[in-house]
Amino acid sequence: MRLCMSDAGADATSCSFHVGICHNNSSIFGDAGASPQHFIGANFVGNFNTFVRATSPTRYGCSFVAGEEWLNGVLLVGDGGAGDLEPSTWVIGASDTNRTLMFLDITKNVGGWKLNIFRNTSTSVTDVDKATFDSVVTTESAVLTGHSFAGEQTWGHVDETTNGAFNHVNLSWNHNTPVFKISDLTLVKFF
Numbered sequence: 001m002r003l004c005m006s007d008a009g010a011d012a013t014s015c016s017f018h019v020g021i022c023h024n025n026s027s028i029f030g031d032a033g034a035s036p037q038h039f040i041g042a043n044f045v046g047n048f049n050t051f052v053r054a055t056s057p058t059r060y061g062c063s064f065v066a067g068e069e070w071l072n073g074v075l076l077v078g079d080g081g082a083g084d085l086e087p088s089t090w091v092i093g094a095s096d097t098n099r100t101l102m103f104l105d106i107t108k109n110v111g112g113w114k115l116n117i118f119r120n121t122s123t124s125v126t127d128v129d130k131a132t133f134d135s136v137v138t139t140e141s142a143v144l145t146g147h148s149f150a151g152e153q154t155w156g157h158v159d160e161t162t163n164g165a166f167n168h169v170n171l172s173w174n175h176n177t178p179v180f181k182i183s184d185l186t187l188v189k190f191f
Helices: 130-137
Strands: 002-005 017-022 038-044 052-054 059-062 065-071 074-077 090-093 100-109 112-120 147-149 153-155 168-173 180-184
Touching: 002 090, 017 100, 038 100, 038 112, 065 153, 090 100, 090 112, 100 130, 100 147, 130 180
Parallel strands: none
Antiparallel strands: 002 100, 002 180, 017 038, 017 168, 038 065, 052 059, 059 090, 065 074, 100 112, 112 147, 112 153
């Protein structure tokens, strides 16, 4: 994704931004009162559930990311324990002219699933243009100044044959303000 946030003029509290894949669209993550049937992805919960606002340039920072795995509506991994993706600082520009990148790399292998997050970690947020996004998103080993991978985590609880195929991309943000502004969203499948 190439994205930024709107500037609400203050910290965003009680936050949760989920990015991942899920099975079925009848109980996707973020629907009011619904637990996802099966979901694997990242939950950007901020610092004590707060996305902290800073200036020069105006930006929001999230200092905690939990990888999450849900099976039959039950959270298996991601409660602040083994699923944490550390180090996990994520800095998001708060202006249409300061868009950054965030990729969630999900790899299926024999032992389960591997997750890794590519995100901006620099407080000197600069705009990533469309051409740069297009060239970085299509490489298996993304490299971009100010951005880095968080560190891979491996899980193996959800078996698609038994539990149902992951067949939907799932994004969820539990706030009206500030809002995430997604300029570009790309799904890339490497073979």
